[in-house]
Amino acid sequence: MERQARRAQVLRHAKRIFARKGYHRTNVAEIVSQARIARGTFYLYFDNKKELFEELLEQVLRELAARIRRIQMGPGEPSPIEQLRANLRRVMEFVMAERELVDILLNHSVGFDKNLDARIQEFYERVAAQIKRSLDLGIAMGLVRSCDTGVAARCILGGVKESVAQLSRGAGAEVGEVVEEVLNFGLRGVAQPELSGHLAAGV
């Protein structure tokens, strides 16, 4: 486990630097200097610079994926809206706890490498598809207005991403308030007009 501790140490420092300067402007020299290890040691733990970066990216995608849970419809489950709220809250709390990681995902990862681009693209695609499925179900249940659920899903995803970025930047409101507003906005955007009125201020 000594090995894992070393890796973690390097990852921690690399994360900070990647978040600040991006992949290309970060050089191995700075990582090893910050992590207080020798240049050669770096390559004992990571195949190369790119692999390290990918590992950080994998970390953030895995964690985010874990925090976005599928809506459960069984009896005894919290209401769907409550589950959405919980999802959002888990995502936003992660954002606040791991700003640097989120920064890497949001700002420094696209256009860096074909494979990685695809990996990230795929993640968002999956999230968007999950939202779309929920919307389609909502329509079937008469809760969601009839609409192009593909586009609507993108709008919701985009709204969340932008709010996440804003939150990570440290500007704007508290996590709780942002969660409520994003949820409120998203729900009203797709809700059946007749139901929209029932969405109270606190949703």
Add this chain to the structure above:
Amino acid sequence: MERQARRAQVLRHAKRIFARKGYHRTNVAEIVSQARIARGTFYLYFDNKKELFEELLEQVLRELAARIRRIQMGPGEPSPIEQLRANLRRVMEFVMAERELVDILLNHSVGFDKNLDARIQEFYERVAAQIKRSLDLGIAMGLVRSCDTGVAARCILGGVKESVAQLSRGAGAEVGEVVEEVLNFGLRGVAQPELSGHLAAGV
């Protein structure tokens, strides 16, 4: 005007390559090879690689800014919703016409340089502020529900960005449909519940 034609030629090729590979992975050698000019010729028209990139970025920001017009409230003006629709349409049409440029903005520009980052940040900030002002006005006029307009503005901006990206990627629906859906979604997301019902399918 010969000079401008040459510049344009180089810009055209560079745009394509930057869009595909990003700033760092694009090298001057490839630009000049694609543009069928000699290495030195490049430097007759641009100070350096960065300056060329910035010019492309400036181009897209300028064009987008020009296409997003402030909502006019005077008599004889089209309805605010119609003006929003026109804004969205102009933006989306530009996206379709200049996918590569939009790609550069969306995927390859953040985390590249302090100044450029700030330049882009500022652009989005301005757009978000414009949206927020509209929402605040909407609240005063009783058209928009009471909400955290800062967060809501970010949600709208995010939704547009994500839809734009999707559109640029070539996936999904037609421009017209996307415009309508984004508009519809955004309006309902912030509209007074009583008015939401009046937003017909075609808004």
Add this chain to the structure above:
Amino acid sequence: MERQARRAQVLRHAKRIFARKGYHRTNVAEIVSQARIARGTFYLYFDNKKELFEELLEQVLRELAARIRRIQMGPGEPSPIEQLRANLRRVMEFVMAERELVDILLNHSVGFDKNLDARIQEFYERVAAQIKRSLDLGIAMGLVRSCDTGVAARCILGGVKESVAQLSRGAGAEVGEVVEEVLNFGLRGVAQPELSGHLAAGV
């Protein structure tokens, strides 16, 4: 003669720039820009940058050589000292009139090119040899003390060069005073001790 005028114009500007920045840091772009001619035109008048530089150097060496006259011993000639003084004066007056050219010779010409180095070396060698011959003659005539005339000739040449540089730099005394002091110093340095006393203040 139009052609000669053009050449002269370019030479004049090039001279100034070479004097200020040296051969390597002066580029053809600046020369043609200052001379208000097109880049291509430059090559109608000069084979290349180096040739232009050599021409300037040739100019200064030729002019200096012309101003350093062999001492004439016949009856009716001015005294040898008077002839030395005239030589020195002619050299120094040229220095003051053509500082830029002298600067090129003194500061920017050595170590630039094998051939040119040899050319300059040879010039100084010739001057040194001339001085040495005079000293040898002086010894034969009992005017000059017995000494290593090779080294003494170098000392005299060095003294003149250094004084010339100082003069060109604009620091120090008037031409007349410098001429007298250099002459006085040089003569005393080599004169027979018995004659040294006869060299009055004004030599």
Add this chain to the structure above:
Amino acid sequence: MERQARRAQVLRHAKRIFARKGYHRTNVAEIVSQARIARGTFYLYFDNKKELFEELLEQVLRELAARIRRIQMGPGEPSPIEQLRANLRRVMEFVMAERELVDILLNHSVGFDKNLDARIQEFYERVAAQIKRSLDLGIAMGLVRSCDTGVAARCILGGVKESVAQLSRGAGAEVGEVVEEVLNFGLRGVAQPELSGHLAAGV
């Protein structure tokens, strides 16, 4: 000290090449090839080509400065003339031992860079000033004839420089003879006529 040895190795080779070809015509490729190191290794030891050159220049100026000692007038000190002779000898011996370094100073350093030019200029200025002070003192003591000591100092400096260059070129006499002749010449050039006779052949 390993590091110092490496630096020294590179400096040694660079010195030789700079001496032969000057700063601009020497390229890093040749230095590393001669020093049998890789291109990148060069930059482990020196920031860039210019810094390396400056270090060599600094070396020669520092060493020369150390070898030129102020004349001490106290009892028990060697006679002033003996001290001058020792200074000259130390300088000339350094010249013979480090011809390449001296070549760099004498032939390749002027007109290369504003700062460096100033650095060298200043060095000579200081030496000239030191000579001038000695002459002024000599006048006060009745040993030196009344003269423009500024110009005389330049003549002496020039004589030494020229002799040094000659010596470095390998032409001419032995160090010992040159020292004696330069000293003799310089002293007689400025001595009170009455004393000039007392300066025997061996000064």
Add this chain to the structure above:
DNA sequence: GATGAATGAGTCTTCATTCAT
């Protein structure tokens, strides 16, 4: 003759990665 756009060889410098100790 004059022009100036175009050329491309030449140079410095960076940095991810390796390997002998």
Add this chain to the structure above:
DNA sequence: GATGAATGAAGACTCATTCAT
């Protein structure tokens, strides 16, 4: 395992010279 000196491929930029108009 750890080290850090060494490597060399890669890339940006300059500038003397040419040549079609």
